[in-house]
Each structure stands twice: as C-alpha cells, then as structure tokens.
Amino acid sequence: xxxxxxxxxxxxxxxxxxxxxxxxxxxxxxxxxxxxxxxxxxxxxxxxxxxxxxxxxxxxxxxxxxxxxxxxxxxxxxxxxxxxxxxxxxxxxxxxxxxxxxxxxxxxxxxxxxxxxxxxxxxxxxxxxxxxxxxxxxxxxxxxxxxxxxxxxxxxxx
Numbered sequence: 083x084x085x086x087x088x089x090x091x092x093x094x095x096x097x098x099x100x101x102x103x104x105x106x107x108x109x110x111x112x113x114x115x116x117x118x119x120x121x122x123x124x125x126x127x128x129x130x131x132x133x134x135x136x137x138x139x140x141x142x143x144x145x146x147x148x149x150x151x152x153x154x155x156x157x158x159x160x161x162x163x164x165x166x167x168x169x170x171x172x173x174x175x176x177x178x179x180x181x182x183x184x185x186x187x188x189x190x191x192x193x194x195x196x197x198x199x200x201x202x203x204x205x206x207x208x209x210x211x212x213x214x215x216x217x218x219x220x221x222x223x224x225x226x227x228x229x230x231x232x233x234x235x236x237x238x239x240x
C-alpha cells in the first residue's frame with residue numbers, strides 16, 4: 083500500500099536507523115520501551131497503556147515542564163514490523179473526541195545497507211492544524227524521538 087501525501091495536511095520525514103526493524107517494532111509496541119524515547123527529553127512519559135490491536139488503546143501520559151498531559155488514542159492499523167497507525171481522533175471503544183489533532187503513521191522497512199528505513203507521517207484534518215504542528219516543531223520533535231529511539235534500541239541489541 084502506498085500513501086499519497088497531501089502537502090496541505092500531512093507532515094512527514096524519513097530517516098535511516100542503525101538498528102534492526104524487529105527491534106524498532108518492539109520498541110514501538112511494548113509499553114516498557116515507550117518512556118525511553120517517545121517524547122523529546124527532558125520531557126518524560128510517566129504512564130503507558132497499550133492494547134496492540136485495531137481499536138485497542140494507545141494511551142500515554144507526558145510530563146512537560148511539570149504539567150501532566152493525558153494522551154488517549156487508538157490503533158487504526160497494526161501490520162507487524164511494517165506499519166503502525168494510531169490516532170487521537172478516537173479513544174478505546176471508538177469514542178470520538180471533540181478536538182482531534184492527528185493520525186500518526188509509522189512505516190518500517192529494511193534499509194538496503196542494513197538497519198531500518200523509518201518514516202513518520204502526521205496527518206491532520208486541516209491545513210491550519212498541520213501548520214500549528216509544524217510551528218510546534220514537528221521535524222525537530224519527531225526527529226529527536228527518532229534519535230532517542232535509535233540510541234535506546236542500540237542499547238537493547240543482544
């Protein structure tokens with residue numbers, strides 16, 4: 083499945099990570115790993131509750147500058163070691179939220195020289211929401227998350 087990106091509403095970047103795809107997948111799908119990379123340091127993930135299945139919950143709590151941020155969402159697509167799609171447009175049980183922000187799409191593939199080709203896409207409902215996310219630092223923030231993920235995963239290589 084190929085994704086057509088809409089420059090008006092989508093943000094995206096691709097990076098090569100020097101860790102195996104299976105390990106990147108494990109980090110994104112096991113709750114004990116999420117706090118180690120999912121938000122740019124020095125901010126922290128203080129709670130994770132995952133139910134890895136379509137319609138299952140992807141809930142996190144962030145500590146950002148001493149403020150607790152509750153993030154609730156669901157998985158829309160789970161294709162082992164290839165694609166993970168989650169959104170804050172719904173909570174578990176397909177309950178719509180009044181002000182959704184985005185749908186995240188993570189694409190993983192084996193890089194030709196080894197490691198993982200990692201693509202992160204953030205889809206937004208409107209160009210204004212996309213612009214707000216870009217202005218908040220999408221590229222820097224998600225880039226930092228990718229760097230933290232790679233560093234953490236390297237430490238897990240057996």
